[in-house]
Every structure is written in structure tokens, then in C-alpha cells.
Amino acid sequence: xxxxxxxxxxxxxxxxxxxxxxxxxxxxxxxxxxxxxxxxxxxxxxxxxxxxxxxxxxxxxxxxxxxxxxxxxxxxxxxxxxxxxxxxxxxxxxxxxxxxxxxxxxxxxxxxxxxxxxxxxxxxxxxxxxxxxxxxxxxxxxxxxxxxxxxxxxxxxxxxxxxxxxxxxxxxxxxxxxxxxxxxxxxxxxxxxxxxxxxxxxxxxxxxxxxxxxxxxxxxxxxxxxxxxxxxxxxxxxxxxxxxxxxxxxxxxxxxxxxxxxxxxxxxxxxxxxxxxxxxxxxxxxxxxxxxxxxxxxx
Amino acid sequence: xxxxxxxxxxxxxxxxxxxxxxxxxxxxxxxxxxxxxxxxxxxxxxxxxxxxxxxxxxxxxxxxxxxxxxxxxxxxxxxxxxxxxxxxxxxxxxxxxxxxxxxxxxxxxxxxxxxxxxxxxxxxxxxxxxxxxxxxxxxxxxxxxxxxxxxxxxxxxxxxxxxxxxxxxxxxxxxxxxxxxxxxxxxxxxxxxxxxxxxxxxxxxxxxxxxxxxxxxxxxxxxxxxxxxxxxxxxxxxxxxxxxxxxxxxxxxxxxxxxxxxxxxxxxxxxxxxxxxxxxxxxxxxxxxxxxxxxxxxxxxxxxxxxxxxxxxxxxxxxxxxxxxxxxxx
Numbered sequence: 001x002x003x004x005x006x007x008x009x010x011x012x013x014x015x016x017x018x019x020x021x022x023x024x025x026x027x028x029x030x031x032x033x034x035x036x037x038x039x040x041x042x043x044x045x046x047x048x049x050x051x052x053x054x055x056x057x058x059x060x061x062x063x064x065x066x067x068x069x070x071x072x073x074x075x076x077x078x079x080x081x082x083x084x085x086x087x088x089x090x091x092x093x094x095x096x097x098x099x100x101x102x103x104x105x106x107x108x109x110x111x112x113x114x115x116x117x118x119x120x121x122x123x124x125x126x127x128x129x130x131x132x133x134x135x136x137x138x139x140x141x142x143x144x145x146x147x148x149x150x151x152x153x154x155x156x157x158x159x160x161x162x163x164x165x166x167x168x169x170x171x172x173x174x175x176x177x178x179x180x181x182x183x184x185x186x187x188x189x190x191x192x193x194x195x196x197x198x199x200x201x202x203x204x205x206x207x208x209x210x211x212x213x214x215x216x217x218x219x220x221x222x223x224x225x226x227x228x229x230x231x232x233x234x235x236x237x238x239x240x241x242x243x244x245x246x247x248x249x250x251x252x253x254x255x256x257x258x259x260x261x262x263x264x265x266x267x268x269x270x271x272x273x274x275x276x277x278x279x280x281x282x283x284x285x286x287x288x289x290x291x292x293x294x295x296x297x298x299x
Numbered sequence: 300x301x302x303x304x305x306x307x308x309x310x311x312x313x314x315x316x317x318x319x320x321x322x323x324x325x326x327x328x329x330x331x332x333x334x335x336x337x338x339x340x341x342x343x344x345x346x347x348x349x350x351x352x353x354x355x356x357x358x359x360x361x362x363x364x365x366x367x368x369x370x371x372x373x374x375x376x377x378x379x380x381x382x383x384x385x386x387x388x389x390x391x392x393x394x395x396x397x398x399x400x401x402x403x404x405x406x407x408x409x410x411x412x413x414x415x416x417x418x419x420x421x422x423x424x425x426x427x428x429x430x431x432x433x434x435x436x437x438x439x440x441x442x443x444x445x446x447x448x449x450x451x452x453x454x455x456x457x458x459x460x461x462x463x464x465x466x467x468x469x470x471x472x473x474x475x476x477x478x479x480x481x482x483x484x485x486x487x488x489x490x491x492x493x494x495x496x497x498x499x500x501x502x503x504x505x506x507x508x509x510x511x512x513x514x515x516x517x518x519x520x521x522x523x524x525x526x527x528x529x530x531x532x533x534x535x536x537x538x539x540x541x542x543x544x545x546x547x548x549x550x551x552x553x554x555x556x557x558x559x560x561x562x563x564x565x566x567x568x569x570x571x572x573x574x575x576x577x578x579x580x581x582x583x584x585x586x587x588x589x590x591x592x593x594x595x596x597x598x599x600x601x602x603x604x605x606x607x608x609x610x611x612x613x614x615x616x617x618x619x620x621x622x623x624x625x626x627x628x629x
Contacts, residue, residue, distance in 0.1 A: 031444065135317055135613070136324070139568035140586060140605050144328060144598060147590055218451075225453025229572055232455050233587065251459065251576070263467070266459065273456050281447040 025286045035282025042276050046094035049087040067264065076249070076265045086268045089242035093228060095154040096161070100223040103162025105216045108169025109208065113200050115170070116177025127174070134167035139226060146235040157236075161223050169215045176208055214287055221280050228273060243269035306621055310614045321606045326377050329599045330370070343393070386603070387596035391589070397600040400585060404601075407477060408574070408581030411498055412566045415505025419562075422506075423513025424555070428548070430514060431521035443518060450511025455572035458504045462576065465500060473497050475578035497577075504573045509562040516558040520551040556620040563612035567605050 026032050067074045073082035115126040141164055151157040180186060181204075189199050230236045231244020234252065238245045250266035344354035380387065386397035426442050433439035449457075466474040477497050482490040524530065524547050533543050570583035578584075582601055589597035 029440070031440075131317070132320060135606065135610055136321065137564055137568050137605055137609055139571065140602050143571065143586065143590060144602060147593070148331065221451040225451075225456070229453055229455050233571065233575055235587075235590065247455070247459070258467070260467070263463065266463070270456055270459060274452060277451040278448055281444060281451055284447070285444065 021290060022286075025290045026283075028286070028289075031282045032286040035279045035284075035286070038275055038279025039283055042090060042094060042272075042279065045087055045090045047091075049090050053084045053088055066261075073268055074264050076246075076262075082246075082265050082268050085241050085246055086243070086272055089246065089269070090272070092154055092242040093224060093244070096157045096227045097220045097223045099154055099158025100161035100165065100227075101216045101220040103159055104165045104169055104219050104223075105212050107162060107166035108215070109173050109205070109212050111166070112170040112173025113177050113204055113208065116174040117181060117196070117200055117204065119178075123174075126170070130167050130170045130174075133164070134171070136164070138164035139229075142226065142230060143233070143235055146230060151230070151236050157227055158223075161226060165219060165223070169212070169219070172215065173208055173212065176211060177204060180204055180207055210287075210290075214284060217280055217284055217287070221277055224273060224276060228269075243272060303618075303622070307618060310617055314610050314614050317610050318607055321610075322378070322381060322603060323374070325599050325603050325606075326374055329595050330373070343390075386600035389589075389597050390594045391592040391597070397596050400597060401582070401600055401604055404580060404582050404585040405604075407579055408567075408570050408583065411501045411579075411581070412505050412563075412570065414498075415502045416509060416559075416562060416566065418502070419506040419508070419510040420513055423510045424517050424552070426510075426514045427517025428521055428551075430518045431525065431551075434518070434522065442514070446511040446514035446518070448511070449507055450515060453572070454504065454508055454569035455576055457507050458500075458573050458576040461500050461504060472500055474500075477579060497579075501573050501577050501579055504577075505566055505569065508566055508569045508573075512558050512562055512565065513555065516555055517551065520554045521547060524551045553620065553623060556616045556623070559619070560609075560613040560616035564609045567609060 026036055071081045071083065073086070076082055076085065111126050111130065115123045115130075138161075142160065145160060149156065149160065151160065186199065186203060189203050194203075228242070228244035228247065231238070231242060232247040232251075234248050236244075238248075246265065246269045250262055341354050341358045344357055345351065349357065384398065386401070389395045389397055389400055392400065423446075426446065430439050430442035430446065434443070462474055465472045473496060477494055482493050484490055527550070530543065530547060533546060567583070570581055571587060572583075573579065574581045574584040575587055582605060586598060586601035586605070588594075589601060
């Protein structure tokens with residue numbers, strides 16, 4: 001909770017974290033810059049990737065071909081280019097992660113703010129609901145739901161992931177809202193007779209936004225894991241090529257654990273997930289420092 | 300101590316309400332799925348040549364309800380069965396009680412998870428202290444990043460990478476199962492050795508799964524304790540660093556009990572991936588197989604058990620917290 005209070009203090013002091021401060025925090029260590037570059041790289045891959053490639057080409061004469069000038073990362077069990085699969089598969093993975101993070105923060109921030117500001121009965125009801133969402137284990141629930149829901153588009157998958165994942169964010173935002181509520185400027189706003197909606201949206205939300213952004217990025221990591229995992233376990237119909245499908249086929253039908261030829265087909269999506277996680281983690285380190293001055297050591 | 304007893308009773312009551320909510324939720328969820336659990340069995344009996352009355356009676360006996368009853372009475376029947384500890388019978392292993400399947404799967408999840416938790420606690424807490432004290436040095440930064448990275452990497456990615464390195468590349472450790480089939484299960488040395496060998500990778504995967512959580516929580520906790528006045532005061536009073544470290548450690552470790560509850564959740568969720576990847580016959584594997592076979596009673600039972608264990612872990616973590624930290628007691 002100390003972190004949260006410190007975050008709050010920092011954000012209250014300067015409403016708009018200046019661009020210069022951001023740049024300074026990001027460029028302070030090479031790692032953080034690398035993180036930003038990795039994120040930008042993957043976002044570009046998700047947006048532009050499918051433009052470069054047409055349909056997935058199948059080359060029956062080159063099954064499990066080793067890396068070559070034609071196929072930079074070799075081919076898979078059906079003779080498709082591994083690099084192409086990785087690049088075109090990024091869009092579904094990233095879109096789902098972004099959408100689910102969006103839904104999570106939407107539900108979490110709204111519920112947390114309202115509960116923290118209203119208190120009383122609304123608070124109790126919303127918090128019991130939050131407890132419930134927190135207790136039901138998200139992943140097993142998703143696995144159960146996958147028996148009825150096909151998660152065909154990133155929107156569906158993102159919505160369901162978001163619905164199962166907002167509990168933690170709501171709790172944290174509520175804690176901050178409770179402490180924020182007692183501050184002078186909010187008391188002043190109440191004294192001025194500003195509407196509840198104005199206070200929540202215009203006064204409280206901007207102060208919680210930085211923290212919510214961090215939560216959003218953190219939850220993205222978890223969601224990438226969850227969605228790719230569902231495909232990996234083979235619980236979701238393979239509606240599109242993506243990293244999870246690649247992993248599933250490499251392990252369960254490609255025999256990647258036994259034949260070195262299939263290894264690269266397995267490793268390519270794995271390395272992508274690792275890199276993406278690393279990128280977000282490194283970048284979050286910078287955001288953390290920006291909003292959490294207590295982490296800066298006393299010189 | 301009466302205060303503690305009252306807290307315990309309160310926690311248990313909320314826990315029971317939660318279990319009831321989850322049971323209800325599971326019941327209606329499973330009933331929203333296509334192919335009612337009773338119906339699948341009913342059709343199987345019809346196929347086996349029973350008359351429809353006979354089949355309905357049989358389903359009634361097995362499940363406590365048939366899908367012709369109203370939803371409410373089906374729900375009542377389900378609750379009544381549950382109250383007697385009866386989770387129903389499996390469809391794929393026809394006639395085997397679900398509780399039996401769960402009991403035999405349980406040790407393969409719980410023992411590796413607990414072992415992994417213990418190992419990761421040890422490394423995570425020590426790493427967290429180092430990362431907090433040395434947070435502006437390169438090593439401190441690296442430790443922190445290692446924690447966030449490991450906390451962020453999905454379970455199956457860890458498991459697969461470990462398999463690639465330790466099985467495919469170096470062939471040091473087995474990739475599947477709980478033991479080699481050549482040994483007789485029982486208390487003999489070769490079998491136990493084989494089990495231990497097969498458990499190395501899953502246990503390490505579980506340990507890695509929760510290591511990051513411990514490290515990050517301990518780090519942020521130590522950082523905030525370092526800023527407390529009593530640390531500064533003890534520093535000014537010239538108290539020996541070892542004693543100071545004890546002060547810090549004792550105060551910083553408290554928030555970690557909340558992480559304990561979280562870790563349980565993470566690891567049970569991770570158990571799907573880890574058990575599937577290493578072909579380990581635990582609870583996660585059971586739930587996955589029951590989904591593959593549309594075995595609704597097993598699905599509901601396994602899901603229920605996973606949820607209940609998370610609720611219990613939450614209660615235990617809460618109680619530990621109040622026992623250890625006098626400030627929480629009121």
C-alpha cells in the first residue's frame with residue numbers, strides 16, 4: 001500500500017507528468033529504452049505484419065526445412081514459413097491482449113472509483129462482487145467457458161478475459177480512491193457542490209490514471225499468457241494462425257520435443273513471448289519510477 | 300485468544316458463503332453448457348438398451364436429479380449430494396466416483412505445488428531483501444528485472460523451455476509421467492527415486508512461477524520499511540547492523556502472507572499448463588481431460604475443488620497475518 005500512496009502523492013503533485021520527465025525516466029538506463037523499442041517493434045509487427053504476407057504458403061517439398069535465405073526461420077511440418085507464421089500470428093495475440101487489458105481497466109477503474117467514492121452500501125455490494133471475481137480462479141473458468149464459447153475473434157476473447165480479470169484492479173483503485181477522497185482538493189470540490197460525476201471523472205480519474213496505466217500493462221502480460229495458453233492447450237478452435245496454435249502443433253503433433261528439426265518452430269513463438277514480456281517489464285520499470293518517487297534511492 | 304476464535308469463526312462463515320456461491324455458480328455454469336450431465340448418462344443407458352423409465356430412474360439415483368426435473372429441484376438434488384461429500388460419478392470412467400478420481404489426482408498437484416512454493420519462498424525472500432538494499436546497483440536492478448520477468452512469463456513457456464533444455468538438448472531429465480513404468484509403485488527405493496527424478500522439472504516450474512511474486516513483494520515491502528522512522532532511529536542509536544536487519548526483516552515479511560494466498564491461485568492456475576506439458580496426472584490434468592471428454596461431473600468437481608482450495612488458502616493467509624501482526628488485531 002505504501003507504493004500506492006506514494007504513486008498518489010506523486011500524481012497529485014504534478015497533474016500532468018511532463019514529457020521531459022518521461023523521456024528522462026525511459027532513457028536513464030539502456031534496459032528501459034530497449035523495453036520501449038521492443039514494445040514498439042511488436043506493435044508494428046501486429047499492425048503491419050499481415051500486410052507483407054498474403055495467405056500462408058504451403059510448400060510440400062520443404063517440410064521442416066532448415067533456415068535458409070528463402071525461409072529465414074525454416075519451415076514447419078506442413079512446409080509453411082515459420083517467420084511468416086510468427087509475424088502474422090502477432091496480430092491476434094496483441095489485439096486480444098490489448099482488448100482484454102482495456103476491458104479490465106474499464107471495469108476495474110469504474111468499479112473501484114465508484115466503490116471508493118460512494119462507500120456505504122454501493123461499496124459493500126461492489127466489493128463482494130469483486131471478492132467473488134477474485135476468488136473464482138480465472139484460468140480454470142476460462143477453460144470451462146471454452147467448451148461453450150469459441151473465442152473466434154479477439155473481441156470475444158478479450159471481453160471474456162477482461163470479465164474474469166478486473167478484480168485486482170478494482171481493489172487497488174478503490175484503495176486509492178478512499179485515500180484520495182480525504183484530500184483537500186476533493187473536499188473543496190464537494191464543498192463547491194460539484195456533481196458526483198464531475199468529481200469522479202474530472203477530479204479523481206486523472207489522479208488514478210497513471211496507476212491504472214501500469215496495471216493495464218501488467219495485466220497485458222498475464223493476458224498474453226492466458227490466451228496463448230488456451231490455444232496451446234488446444235481448448236480453443238484454431239480460428240487463426242497465432243503463437244499459441246504454433247506451440248500446440250509443435251509440441252503435440254510436431255514432435256518438437258523429440259526432433260531437432262521442429263525445434264525452431266517451437267522456439268520462435270516462445271522467444272516472441274519472452275521478448276514481449278521482457279519489453280513490458282523493462283518499460284514498466286521506467287513508468288514505476290516516474291510515478292513512485294520512493295523507489296528512487298536517497299542519494 | 301477469544302478474539303482470534305471470533306475472527307476464525309467469521310472467516311469460516313464468509314468462506315462457507317463463498318463456497319456456496321461458487322457451488323451455485325458451478326452448477327448453473329455446467330447446466331448452461333451443451334449436453335446436460337444427466338442427459339449424457341441417460342442417453343448412454345438408452346444406448347445400452349434400457350427402457351426410458353429405467354434409465355431415468357438410474358440417472359436419478361446417480362445424480363440425485365434428472366434433467367426433466369425443474370432447475371430448482373435439480374439444484375437442490377445437487378446440493379444435497381454435495382453436502383454428503385458426493386461429487387457424482389464420472390461419465391468417461393463410467394461409474395467411478397468423481398471424488399475418487401480427485402483424490403488420486405490430488406497428491407500429484409498438491410505435493411509439487413507445496414514443494415515449489417517452499418523453494419520459491421526461500422529464494423524469493425532472500426532475493427527481495429538483496430534487491431531492496433542494493434536497489435541502485437546493477438545487481439539489484441538485475442534481480443528486480445529477473446523477478447518481474449519470471450512473474451510475467453507464462454507457465455507453459457517456462458515449462459516448455461525447461462523441457463527443451465533439460466530433456467531435448469541435454470537429455471538429463473525425463474519429459475513425462477510420474478515415474479518409469481519398470482518400477483513397482485510403493486515404498487521401494489528405485490520407485491521413489493524415479494518419482495523424485497520425474498518431479499524435478501514440475502517442481503522447478505512451480506517454484507519459478509511464484510518466485511517473482513515473492514521477490515517483488517519482499518522488495519517493495521523492505522523498501523517501504525527502510526523508509527520508516529524506527530529504522531532511522533535505530534541507525535542513529537548505533538544499533539548493530541545485524542539487529543537492524545532483523546528489525547527490517549520482521550516488519551517487511553508481514554505483507555507476504557497476502558502473496559501466499561495469491562501464489563496458491565497462480566500455481567493452481569499454472570497447474571494446467573505444467574501438468575499438461577509434463578504429462579503429470581494432477582488436478583489440472585484431470586480437469587483438462589474431463590473437458591476433452593465432456594465429462595461434466597468431473598469438470599464441476601475439479602473446478603470446485605480448485606476454487607475451494609484457493610478460498611482456504613485465503614483464509615489461512617488472513618489468519619496468519621492476524622496472528623503475526625498485532626496491528627491488524629482489533
